[in-house]
Amino acid sequence: MSEHTPNSYMNQPDERGHFGQFGGRYVAETLMPLILDLEREYRKAKADPAFKAEFDDLLEHYVGRPSPLYFAPRITEELAKNAPPGKGAQIWFKRDELNHTGAHKINNCIGQILLAMRMGKTRIIAETGAGQHGVATATVCARFGLPCTVFMGATDVARQAPNVFRMKLLGAQVVPVTSGRGTLKDAMNEALRDWVANVHDTFYIIGTAAGPHPYPELVRDFQSVIGREARAQMLSRTGRLPDLLVAAIGGGSNAIGLFHPFLDDPDVKMLGVEAAGHGLDGDEHAASLAGGFPGILHGNKTYLLQDEDGQITEGHSISAGLDYPGIGPEHAWLKESGRVDYTYATDKEALDAFQLLCRTEGIIPALEPSHAIAAIVKVAPTMPKDAIICANLCGRGDKDIFTVAEALGVEM
């Protein structure tokens, strides 16, 4: 914990891209000039009203924003049943699963492709885990007519087949990556290798709030539309701010997007939920804050799952989108500064929460936000009845039905 409470939690990173001791620019020299260029271009774009206008216009008319803020009465009631008298908080969902392409990922992709075009880049690459970011990237590439190559771990290609087909329909080339365990980390390595070799014409659309500076900052800024909307919607619907924000964390983009606009509201607590896979006692989890140590990977310093020699260990989660051994550097900093609390949910808890939301609210969530819901199942009954929890429902579950069926022993 830091001794000094900063005046604002919203003014990170510093000019070198550091969030406290985290973040930074740890890339091979080939990429450094490009990253510096990207930062300059992003600063200009951020100050340009025309860039903002185009971003906002696409979010409204193409993505379908603002997404609704929904009070979920039946899951609220269900969780209140086992609560002590007077307890059982209200549960609200920020419905980013209703976005075009079914997850929050598209918010960031719109921002980054506009940036790519500003920089005169003519080819787009991306990494993907669950395939949601791949689909979102393929979507914006189709929309703007740019060729798109998506790197995807071979394991994920197998467990997210519908999204692979979606990307292909959208005209993207999907490259299965077989190194490592064939998951998100390996896909990111391969995307970086491609980028190093094609810096002259290629823009890398990173899918989460991680990677070398300025990616964690710009992804956060593009995703912050979630929190800005939620804050305004909550104020206009209830006249007050929520007591607790909850979001699942893979690399941390949907979570930071929800949290960031509330960081300087001292009465709003926040809870990030990592994937605990088969549990934290073994190696089969993806909870880098709970089970990792600070280190350097993929261009930034952050908490990583690693052994005593600094070798990166492979995460595991039933949710391909959370199966990453790192976490965005701003979360590492928010954890150390104590502003945000972090917890975790196992595969089993997420599966239970998935089914609970299906049956109580008629919403099939993705497995990623099911982890957030699993955390709510635990905390809602401990909070007063008039307390408000706002969770990010950052993706819908269509892509996961095969995985869930298999986990439940159902043959389709």
Added chain:
Amino acid sequence: MSTRFQTTFAKGPALVCFITAGDGDTAANLDALVAGGADVIELGMPFTDPMADGPAIQAANIRALGNGTKTADVLKLAADFRARHPEVPLVLMGYANPMIRRGPEWFAEEAAKAGVDGVISVDLAPEEDQDLGPALRDKGISLIRLATPTTDDKRIPAVLEGSSGFLYYVSVAGITGKQQAAMASIEENVQRIKSHTDLPVAVGFGVRTPEQAAEIAKVADGVVVGSAFIDLVEKHGAQAPQHLKALVEGLAKAVHSARKATA
């Protein structure tokens, strides 16, 4: 600071040879490289996520880790090498995370004890020097930085600041083991870099044959070869040393022939 780099590069163009620690019989392979005429050794520290490497070196990293290679083993290989070859400059090359895991001071101390002359940390940009640079310099170990075709004149001073030993010019914007750059581009870039520094400039990425090495040695102070050796280690296993020696002999002859030409 050791004088091995100075002594070596003073003789004229040097052959710099890279292999991955823990992939095959590393001690025997290193001895074969030296016996064949290697002037500088780069010993690769295996890492699970070698982002800047092509398939050959990636696979070598995975094999080495699969063999159970630990940081302690790499340091032991280095220390034993130093005992057998007191004069040959030795560089540890790898990614930042294994180097900083136990703290930069720990790593610098252990590397110094092992007789290491220089360290290349591929993903430690000059902008993040604080994570390792001060600790290495404190122990008299050179931090050897990389320059690439994308490193423009404006940026070169930042790359040179705090670096010593030699400068590694990565001749292609890409990963290891792929295509080679055009000679004209290599020559132009090496001259450009040399106008900023007196450090020797070694050129690598994509160099496989004595012919290529001879051409590069005419315009640079060193030629770095890696993937070609890694391929032999993979192919020949326990028999690798004799094949390595044969390849190094050809490369060394080619590189050293430029010494006489320029002398």
